[in-house]
Amino acid sequence: MRFLGIDLGTASLKLAIVDEDGHERAFASVAYAVTTPFPGWAETPVESWWNALRDAAARLPAREREQVNAIGFSGQMHGVVVTDENNHALRPAMLWPDTRALDLLDAWPAPQPNPVAPGMAGPLLRWLAVNEPAVMNKTRWALQPKDWLRTALGGEVCTDPSDACATALAAPSGVWDDALIAEIGLRREWFAPLAPSYAAAGTLNAEGAKLLGLRAGIALAVGAGDTACAALGSGLFADGDALLTTGSGGQIVVVSADAPASVAGLHAYRAATDQWYRMAAMQNVGVALEAVRGWLGYTDWPSAYEDAFSAPASTHLTFLPYVSGERSPWMNPAARGGWLGLGLGDTRATMMRAAFEGVAFALRAGLDAIRLNSGPSAVVRTLRLAGGGSIDSRWRQLLADALDADLQAVDCPNAATRGAAMLGGIALGSWHAADLAVLAPSATLVASPGDDEDLALRHTRFIDLYQRNASWF
Known part of the structure; x- marks a missing residue:
């Protein structure tokens, strides 16, 4: 069957x-x-x-x-x-x-x-x-x-x-x-x-x-x-289970047995089963990185990754990735992106590296809003990882460092599609809610956060620059 x-x-x-x-x-x-x-x-x-x-x-x-x-x-x-x-x-x-x-x-x-x-x-x-x-x-x-x-x-x-x-x-x-x-x-x-x-x-x-x-x-x-299908397909079923998906946008989802309280900048939605989930939805992940890749003239992703992660991180260059406005946590559709601190010594490699960091910091802003406004189950020190935009090991490590969380790659590359298929099986009566834990795919630890003080300083500068420039948008 x-x-x-x-x-x-x-x-x-x-x-x-x-x-x-x-x-x-x-x-x-x-x-x-x-x-x-x-x-x-x-x-x-x-x-x-x-x-x-x-x-x-x-x-x-x-x-x-x-x-x-x-x-x-x-x-x-x-x-x-x-x-x-x-x-x-x-x-x-x-x-x-x-x-x-x-x-x-x-x-x-x-x-x-x-x-x-x-x-x-x-x-x-x-x-x-x-x-x-x-x-x-x-x-x-x-x-x-x-x-x-x-x-x-x-x-x-x-x-x-x-x-x-x-x-x-x-x-x-x-x-x-x-x-x-x-x-x-x-x-x-x-x-x-x-x-x-x-x-x-x-x-x-x-x-x-x-x-x-x-x-x-x-x-x-x-x-x-x-997002609900990706959570189901990734094996999220217990209170506090968390998922990061990266595609055109990015979502951080935390499962909740009860309806989460309303919080500005965060979503509380029904899950595909009879649970709830808290979500931070960031609009600029793949959208922003694909735009930057084109602007900088990279003809393929391998060369963009190689350049970006071979270059030393800039101490002065910050990229705000908000090329299409932003949702969580800022809820600012007028937000715009760009590089700040660009100098004559910068290259397209340092600009591409700054773009990856900027997207990671934008995801961190959404996760921090969840951590600040949710109960003990949403401490979120481990995230299951899904989405086609999170394959490169160097990008995964940057995400783990920026998010201050372990990343576990779901051993199922197409989580939302798998979740949709599971709904078909439940509709037919072949599976039931009690089967979900058994059907959950395994997950492999792929990155753990390191103690990167320089990255933490760049993250602080990123938040400060966004807040300083928000009035200009």
């Missing part, structure tokens, strides 16, 4: 087939572009997702696909797809890095149960209501990305608490806030009914079966947001 996990990410779609023991048997990935037709916009046509799903499925072995009995879904959080009654997208999907709704956040005055960012579904839909009323007049559903994909494959129209609570239109539990939805001029009927992430939500239709090379009629699980 096999289970297929589909992870609909910001820049790529990933598929993994997992067996009944929770082991990955096959994996495929296809990338696509995020388009920016105007400054601050971030969109992807849903056709790009559909084509990527087709192409990725074709790369999976037919003998593995033949044994798939259920599908689970993971998806990039916060964005929105508006569709008509036939599930046809009325415009390109709007994504979490989008900042066009920055001036429309007044409907969410502080304090909020969760921090509100312009790329969340609530502000984006408010922007559409003001700027594209013709589209909204045709709208039947406002769906999160993974929910659109599941529905296109034959699934029921629904969403789960982990995605709903990240729209800025629902309580942390995921229950829609009817009063807020009405207050900002949106229609309650646009929003899908809630169901548990692990619930069955329809079956694969004939078109989806042909596209994926699977049997029609197999079960579809509701699915969850990618």
Whole structure:
């Protein structure tokens, strides 16, 4: 018996087939572009997702696909797809890095149960209501990305608490806030009914079966947001378990048995199972490093890593990585990045090294907010590590030093995709909550923090420079 996990990410779609023991048997990935037709916009046509799903499925072995009995879904959080009654997208999907709704956040005055960012579904839909009323007049559903994909494959129209609570239109539990939805001029009927992430939500239709090379009629699980799926796939199930994911953005997740208290700059969301998690969400990890790599003219990542980590760390050069604003802990969408302290003696190697350090310090700012504002279970001296942007051993060591925490690489390279597949297995009844601890992947210690006083001084300078320059943004 096999289970297929589909992870609909910001820049790529990933598929993994997992067996009944929770082991990955096959994996495929296809990338696509995020388009920016105007400054601050971030969109992807849903056709790009559909084509990527087709192409990725074709790369999976037919003998593995033949044994798939259920599908689970993971998806990039916060964005929105508006569709008509036939599930046809009325415009390109709007994504979490989008900042066009920055001036429309007044409907969410502080304090909020969760921090509100312009790329969340609530502000984006408010922007559409003001700027594209013709589209909204045709709208039947406002769906999160993974929910659109599941529905296109034959699934029921629904969403789960982990995605709903990240729209800025629902309580942390995921229950829609009817009063807020009405207050900002949106229609309650646009929003899908809630169901548990692990619930069955329809079956694969004939078109989806042909596209994926699977049997029609197999079960579809509701699915969850990618962070919740990554936590599940990485084996987080006990109170205080923590995970660092690095991709386009970065997330630090700490599992909690009870609902965490509201804290400015931090998120408290429902997990894919019936737990909660506290999260610091940093917007600039891979996004910032990829931009720097291009600006400095590195044609590939190996050369960028080699240059950066062969160069001595600069005592005077600091990089603020906030090229697309920032969420945790600053909640400052107007924040901007750049090098400070640049001198004639600096090279692109020292600039690349400073970029890695700046991203590590930005992650540390989010982790420190969790440590400061959570209970004893969130001391966080060990982090499980997931995400394609954290493979190089030198980068891992820098992260461990900057975060002052042990890093344990999860022996599962595609945690969110695996978590999605597990939701499919639970929906089918093949697994239950009591099985999660047994199914947890092993993890290997890959880096421990050293006593680097110079790095600590550079971290202090980083925080000071951000705070000094925040008023300029």
